[in-house]
Every structure is written in C-alpha cells, then in structure tokens.
Amino acid sequence: MKYNYEYEIKYQEVDGEKKLRLFNLENYLLEVAGTVADSLGFGISQLHPRGLTWILTRLSVEMYELPTHCQKVRFETWIESNAHMLSTRNFRIYAKGSKRDRACQKSKVESQKSKEEEWILIGQCKSVWAVLNLEKREIVNIFDDPMFEGCVDGEVIEMARVRMTTIPEPTGCEAHKVVYSDIDYNGHCNSCRYLQAMTDAYLPDYYGKKVRVDINYQKEAMLGENLQTLYLVTPDGVQYQQKNEHGETSCSAKITIQ
Numbered sequence: 001m002k003y004n005y006e007y008e009i010k011y012q013e014v015d016g017e018k019k020l021r022l023f024n025l026e027n028y029l030l031e032v033a034g035t036v037a038d039s040l041g042f043g044i045s046q047l048h049p050r051g052l053t054w055i056l057t058r059l060s061v062e063m064y065e066l067p068t069h070c071q072k073v074r075f076e077t078w079i080e081s082n083a084h085m086l087s088t089r090n091f092r093i094y095a096k097g098s099k100r101d102r103a104c105q106k107s108k109v110e111s112q113k114s115k116e117e118e119w120i121l122i123g124q125c126k127s128v129w130a131v132l133n134l135e136k137r138e139i140v141n142i143f144d145d146p147m148f149e150g151c152v153d154g155e156v157i158e159m160a161r162v163r164m165t166t167i168p169e170p171t172g173c174e175a176h177k178v179v180y181s182d183i184d185y186n187g188h189c190n191s192c193r194y195l196q197a198m199t200d201a202y203l204p205d206y207y208g209k210k211v212r213v214d215i216n217y218q219k220e221a222m223l224g225e226n227l228q229t230l231y232l233v234t235p236d237g238v239q240y241q242q243k244n245e246h247g248e249t250s251c252s253a254k255i256t257i258q
Contacts, residue, residue: 001153002078003036009071017207019066020073022255023196026059026213029125030191032075033089042147044185047131052140055132056191057086059215060159063093063123066211072096074119078153080126082143090157091125126159134186137220162214164252167241170230174201176242178225188220194251198240201229206237210258221250 013024037043037054047053067073073095080088096118130139142148176197184190195215221227221242227250230241240253 001151002076002155003032003039004074004076005032005035006072006074009067009069009073011069014069018068019207020068021196022061022199022211022213023192025061025063025066026195026215027192028073028075029059029061029091029127030056032077032091033127033129036077040147040151042145042151046147048134048185051134052142053132053134053186054129055139055186055217055220056127057130057217058128059125059191059213059217060127060162061123061125061213062159063211063213065095065122066207067095067122078155079151080154080156082148082152085130085139085141085143087129087131087143089127089129090155091123091127092121092157093123093125094119095122096120124157124159126157132186162212162254162256164214164216164241164254165239166249167230167232167239169232170241171233171238172202172231174229174231176201176227176229178221178223178227180223182221183223188222189225189250191215191217194221194242195253197227197229197242198231198251198253199255201240202231202233202238204233204238204255204257206255206257212256212258213253214256215251215253217251219244219248219250 009020015021076092080090131142133140178189182189182193226245228243232239237256242251244250
C-alpha cells in the first residue's frame, strides 16, 4: 500500500536562492513517515505509552531538482520491509508549479487526467528506521507484533549505499552545542538538526545540479553536548563527521553533486 501527502513550500523553508533547504526537505520526509505510521496504528502516539519510539538510523535522498517557494510538493511513501530490527521506508517526491504560475497557465476547465500529469518526479528517498526503548536507550525488535501485519508494500527503490569513512585531515571544523531548540520529544537531538549544523558549517554549490544526501545516525546527542562538525571538501561534494566530546561519532554524512 502506498500513501500520498501534499504540502506547499513556505517562505521560511527556503534559502537565498528560494530553494527548499536540505534539512527542511528531511523534515518533510520525517513528517510524512510519522503521519503514515500514526494512521496505521504504530506511530509515536501508539509507541510512547509503551515506552518506545521510532528513530531514524539511515537516510539517502536523491534530488533531481529542489522545489521552490510556493510550489506544491507530493510525497508518495510505502514500507519496503520490516526485518532484522529495521524498517525500510521509501519515498518518491513530485512537484508542481507555483500558485501564481498555475493561475496564469491553467484554463478554467481541466480534466482530472491532465491534473495528474502535472506532477513531475523530482526525487526519491530510502530511509531506515528502528524502534528505541526510551528507558534503556536500546533498539528493540517488535515487528512480530500484530499491529504490523499487512503494512509492507515490498517495492524496492534501488539506491547504492554510500560508504562513510572517518575524516583524519578535515578541510574545516565547526563547533555546535546541542541546545533547547535541537531537542525533540524523544529527548535527544532531532534528526534534521545534524544536517542543519553540517550545512551551516559548509555548503557546497549544488544549485541546478542533481544532489544526493546520505546520512548515518550512529549515536544520539543529548542536551548540552558539545559536537564538532568536521568536513572534507571533495571533487564531487563534501563529507561530514560529527563527533562528541568523547571522540565518538554521532552522525556522518555526505553530499554528492552530479
């Protein structure tokens, strides 16, 4: 089963080029995943009373173009698999023109078929999730629970996994302290905030090009922690590694430009 949700890009979500920021794009993906999970009976509202929650462990996004202010965006999503303590959820991302463009270009009478053909595929995503025990802060396997029966669609999106490596000699380094606005209702740093800190440290020029973002979440960051964002500029983009005060990697990522 596949599910579709539509949104209009807001002005506070775009950058100086009027393009949707990458971390705001990730926020939409997480919002859609959470909304679908809630509607199917295994979302945060159902897991939290049991002392459990969803956490994102890996995210890969390919964007052929980024939507702009006022554009309508549609997220199509489905569950590929629930196996080995991990749930894989896929997305296709579509976009339309702005309200102003549609008002100028559309005729008053339009068939349903032509409306559907206006959606243009602009990206795809593969995300991997796990269920966390909030008290023990450990991943648990609950996919044999009856609430997950019949929820898997099974369609695979082929996206080669990008290998993350350590950065021994970074191009640069920026400090980031985990503050109040970084914390979500799971009590740790929100997934999107890692990418925000990374792109604040260094943002490659990807406008008008195909861009891919790969993120591995390795160790949750908590309120008050001091993180160091290391980045290495490469010929095809930039690689990031965020470390905590103990030298442990909290998150690693790579932005690849084609």
